[in-house]
Amino acid sequence: MERILILDDEISICTSLEFALEDHYEVKATTEPEQAIEWLKESRFHLCLLDLRIDGVSGIDVLQEMKSIQKDLVVIIMTAYGSIATSVEAIKKGAYTYLTKPLQMEGLLSIIDQALEYQELNQRVEYLSQELEEKYRYEGIVGKSPQMKKVFETLDKLKDLDTNVLVYGESGTGKELIAKALHYSGNRKKYPFVALNCAAIPENLLESELFGHKKGAFSGAVTDKPGKFQYAEQGTLFLDEIGDMPIGLQAKLLRVLQEKEVTPLGSNKPEVLKARVVAATNQDLKEAVEHGKFREDLYYRLNVVNVFLPPLREIRQDLPLFFQHFMEVLQKEGHQVKKISEEAMKSMLAYDYPGNIRELSNILEAACVMAEGDIIEWQDLPENLRQQNTDLVSKKTNPFKQLVGFSLEEIEKQVIFETLQSQNGHRKKTADILGISERGLRNKINRYGLHQS
Structure with a gap:
């Protein structure tokens, strides 16, 4: 559900707007600019209804501060008839439009819907402007090799599903880009994409970052703080370097994924999990499971479908x-x-x-x-x-000249043999490199007698 912030110095306007919108959106209203700014720093809002003048404070100044905190926030200015010139200035500073008081409630929902559609379109255009789309590209990922085409096909099947996904590959292969492609090509694109590097945050802070906390939950928790799960809303939570997550926290993450509920630290009230989880690792999680460094049940919960990114x-x-x-x-x-x-x-x-x-x-x-x-x-x-x-x-010299005089079968046999050798006999990796199925590779190994002793 989209979140709307209302800031007006008249309590009656805050109350009436909150009442009019609460059936359609999650609404928070205040008469204090400082409170509105604090809320915006703590969590993401989609739209703000902002009074042009709040008890002597310039709405334009508040607008600019809000935009510095959340660039894509859509702001609708509320103004008296005599302040239209200033409202136009506000639009130049980044406001979406302005409404004159007294507000006409029957048209308010329509204007908000238009503003939110505008926001979604802008997010989409901004993403696509950074990434090229052509024959050999999928949402910013390039490649025409059989391995990359397989990645594209998998992403296309997954983009609109709620299935958990595990992306694995060597460091630097673009695992976060894969997660973004899933997010922005699917039906979750109008919600946030939130990334968290599990290896970059100290263990004592990671739980709070993930699940959030309530005021007083621990020393230093002076306000409520939503976690990455809550901030992602119905979007995507990307857990990078999942293999480095402490074993104790793995159990809590497993419970969240199983129960579809998130409980902030210091709270007894669970919140429904709506975000999709995409995890990534450059480690062999199966091996980590065997050595007791990663929970087997969490591995299978995350690895419903996996996407392998080959090294260059x-x-x-x-x-x-x-x-x-x-x-x-x-x-x-x-x-x-x-x-x-x-x-x-x-x-x-x-x-x-x-x-x-x-x-x-x-x-x-x-x-x-x-x-x-x-x-x-x-x-x-x-x-x-x-x-x-x-x-x-x-x-x-042309290396292919060395192949002149050999039959295609002899060349194919040698290529399969050398590729198997380079991958230490790993058939799945060999099949991926050669662009054939594992079954097809097995048939060729039998045909050419390439069984390893």
Whole structure:
């Protein structure tokens, strides 16, 4: 349910508006600007009905402070007839529109609905303006390899479901981007996307961050504070580095997911869980379960459906798409570089990117800074990359010429054998790299007699 904040210096107006809107929205009303600002700092509101002058305080000043706290807050100014010029100034400062007093209640709901639709559209446009949409892209994710197409297909099936999702892959592969794609492509997009890094918050604070707390729940809890579950509303809560969550807190998270209820610290009153949970890890959670570092029941509760993000070294055919994507991003940020030279491209295509997408992005940004013209040259690349690939840059031979004279079956057999070797016999990873099903891989292993001893 959308949340509306009302700030007016007349108690009667606050009361009447609250009464008129409470059947449709969650409403909080006050006559004190300081109280309204405090509420906004504590939790997210979708819309604010703001008086232009509150007991000597300028509504425009309050508007600007509110916008600095929550940029996407939709503010509707309430004003007397004689203040219309000032109301227009408020619109220039970021207000959605203004209403003249006395308010016409029959049209108020319609205007609020329009304002909330405007907010949703703006959120959608802002997200899409940052991410490119074309043939090989899914909500900001690029790729045409079989592995990435499989990711796209899985996301498309999951986007409108309430199913818990576990995203796993090496560090830097873009797990949060996957969670955002699920959120913004599905029916939860009009609600918040809230991210929490379980490894970045001290254990003694993590529980409060997740579930919230009541005033006096512990030393320093001077006000009520909603947790990430409450702040996410009916949107998405992204729990990054879930494998680093303390074992004791895992039990409490499991209970929340099982009961669909969240109880803030210091409270005996549970609140209904409405948010969808997407968790991510770069660890092997099955192995963590075996070593007693992760609860098995929580693992299965989170891992209803999983999405595997392959490292860049396994999807080299996607590298040109990633180069293009990040070059366009850097150009929008003011960099003048437009191309990558042939020599630099050879070196970048040969590199393994142990830091994955994050490292690739940093390499391109550094190269753009070092480039003297509008082309990234080989010498503009970081030294470690140049050093590793010096011989590859100067190599002129075509590696595919070495395959001339072999039958397709012989080539396929060798490719499957070498890929299996590189993955230590792991069939699922091998099938993902080769772009075939595990069943298809098993048939080919039987056909070519590639069983490992």
